[in-house]
Amino acid sequence: MRQEYPLARKHTQRAIEQAREYGLLGRDILGSGFSFDVKIHRGAGAFVSGESTALMNAIEGHVGEPRPKYVHTSEKGLWGKPTCLNNVETWANVPFIVNRGADWFRAMGTRGSKGTKIFSLVGRVKNTGLVEVPMGMTLRDIVFKVGGGVPKGRRFKAVQTGGPSGGVLPDSLLDLPVDFDKLDEAGSMMGSGGMIVMDEDTCMVDTARYYVNFLAHESCGKCVPCREGLRQMLRILDRITAGEGKEGDVELLEELSEFMEMASLCALGKTAPNPVRSTIRYFRDEYEAHIREKRCPAGVCAALIAYEIDQEKCTSACGACVRACAVDAIQKVDAHTLTIVQEKCIKCGACYTACPDKFRAVLKLPAASAPRPTPIPQLQIEPRV
Amino acid sequence: MEQVTLEINGKSVQAPKGSTILQAATLSGIKIPTLCLWPAWQQYAGEYGVTKSRFRPAMTDCSLCGLCVRYCAEVKKDNALYFKGRGIDRKPELIDGSHDQCGQCRECFALCSGGWVVASRS
Numbered sequence: 221m222r223q224e225y226p227l228a229r230k231h232t233q234r235a236i237e238q239a240r241e242y243g244l245l246g247r248d249i250l251g252s253g254f255s256f257d258v259k260i261h262r263g264a265g266a267f268v269s270g271e272s273t274a275l276m277n278a279i280e281g282h283v284g285e286p287r288p289k290y291v292h293t294s295e296k297g298l299w300g301k302p303t304c305l306n307n308v309e310t311w312a313n314v315p316f317i318v319n320r321g322a323d324w325f326r327a328m329g330t331r332g333s334k335g336t337k338i339f340s341l342v343g344r345v346k347n348t349g350l351v352e353v354p355m356g357m358t359l360r361d362i363v364f365k366v367g368g369g370v371p372k373g374r375r376f377k378a379v380q381t382g383g384p385s386g387g388v389l390p391d392s393l394l395d396l397p398v399d400f401d402k403l404d405e406a407g408s409m410m411g412s413g414g415m416i417v418m419d420e421d422t423c424m425v426d427t428a429r430y431y432v433n434f435l436a437h438e439s440c441g442k443c444v445p446c447r448e449g450l451r452q453m454l455r456i457l458d459r460i461t462a463g464e465g466k467e468g469d470v471e472l473l474e475e476l477s478e479f480m481e482m483a484s485l486c487a488l489g490k491t492a493p494n495p496v497r498s499t500i501r502y503f504r505d506e507y508e509a510h511i512r513e514k515r516c517p518a519g520v521c522a523a524l525i526a527y528e529i530d531q532e533k534c535t536s537a538c539g540a541c542v543r544a545c546a547v548d549a550i551q552k553v554d555a556h557t558l559t560i561v562q563e564k565c566i567k568c569g570a571c572y573t574a575c576p577d578k579f580r581a582v583l584k585l586p587a588a589s590a591p592r593p594t595p596i597p598q599l600q601i602e603p604r605v
Numbered sequence: 606m607e608q609v610t611l612e613i614n615g616k617s618v619q620a621p622k623g624s625t626i627l628q629a630a631t632l633s634g635i636k637i638p639t640l641c642l643w644p645a646w647q648q649y650a651g652e653y654g655v656t657k658s659r660f661r662p663a664m665t666d667c668s669l670c671g672l673c674v675r676y677c678a679e680v681k682k683d684n685a686l687y688f689k690g691r692g693i694d695r696k697p698e699l700i701d702g703s704h705d706q707c708g709q710c711r712e713c714f715a716l717c718s719g720g721w722v723v724a725s726r727s
Contacts (some may be wrong), residue, residue, distance in 0.1 A: 266691065440691050441688070442695075447693060452660045454693070455661060
């Protein structure tokens with residue numbers, strides 16, 4: 221159990237203690253002659269330590285790095301002994317199957333994925349939290365019926381599934397029945413069971429960059445395809461989101477993805493290209509807008525946007541934006557006129573959010589159309605006579 | 606010495622018992638690319654037609670092959686070196702406080718293909 225989850229550890233520890241008090245754990249359980257115990261091993265906390273062989277290395281006291289898998293864990297696993305290694309959610313299903321029978325469990329779900337699945341539904345969705353649904357429920361039902369849809373009247377854009385090395389699925393796939401096989405086919409995965417709903421204000425290139433950055437730092441760095449592949453992917457994505465993308469970048473990302481999937485040692489490297497591949501597959505036009513037009517269609521990539529004050533809409537110069545600005549980039553020209561000094565602006569968007577709805581005077585524009593340098597009208601100072 | 610017979614690339618070859626597949630292949634004149642045993646791997650890349658990189662080269666000569674770390678741990682059993690950090694931050698380092706054990710044998714210097722392992726005055 222990861223060190224960073226103290227509450228989960230406390231709860232599990234208590235459950236183990238209670239089971240021991242009832243005689244359900246330990247030696248000779250309920251006089252049956254059967255002995256069994258549960259022990260919590262605390263991990264120092266690394267994404268890659270969730271990989272099965274890295275997990276075993278960590279429990280053995282070694283660095284949490286994966287090892288080659290030509291020997292099956294069931295034959296030679298932890299401490300070199302046959303090991304049954306499964307996800308906690310898989311174990312949690314076992315008591316129900318034992319008590320209610322396999323037929324009860326198999327009655328739920330799809331051909332290849334039986335039973336139910338717990339998802340962590342978060343992001344731009346009204347009802348966030350853990351949801352348990354039968355396998356095969358459509359993305360649309362999960363996001364709109366269970367999750368209540370996208371708040372603030374924004375348009376649904378995509379749902380990211382499977383954790384950092386999962387993929388994004390666009391609205392055209394909302395009727396996809398969610399199970400292991402269908403998610404894989406669509407270029408994503410079940411993975412951690414995470415579901416992040418994204419609305420129209422999300423940039424897909426920036427999303428890919430975010431996940432690749434995470435994975436580049438969470439890869440163990442042992443095998444070359446994963447470590448160097450992610451390093452190069454991150455550099456390319458950094459460039460594209462900074463408005464320095466060039467023709468051929470998308471093709472190079474695709475080529476790198478294929479190589480990493482083929483040659484990486486463990487599932488982290490093999491699935492790490494998913495965020496890149498799926499965003500290219502479903503949102504290629506956004507990559508092209510960044511590269512060819514130096515434009516971020518969602519208005520997210522800081523280098524490609526600019527904020528400006530619409531003087532006609534800013535009727536009162538209330539100063540809400542001035543107070544919100546952390547870098548003093550908004551200047552008062554006179555009692556009724558405010559202007560954003562582009563050279564100082566860090567494009568955080570605080571002014572855009574702070575401007576009262578009745579004005580909506582802060583405009584978000586493509587960077588190319590912003591006035592540079594900002595002409596600051598000189599105050600006419602009457603010479604004292 | 607006892608000889609064993611094995612087949613490499615459809616060719617029947619003989620090698621002393623206990624030798625590695627690489628040694629057996631080399632002995633029979635079969636070339637197997639071995640990056641980590643090759644002292645100048647950039648020259649090797651050229652031999653295979655890789656002359657120009659499409660990627661920005663790293664600012665270091667260290668290819669993170671790990672021979673120095675493994676030699677220190679597995680052969681010398683000194684454990685003076687380790688890999689610090691993970692992912693793209695991974696780099697070989699001296700374990701804190703191991704300066705006393707290290708700097709003596711210098712056997713990892715010759716193993717380093719990039720000539721990156723050098724003695725520092727401190």
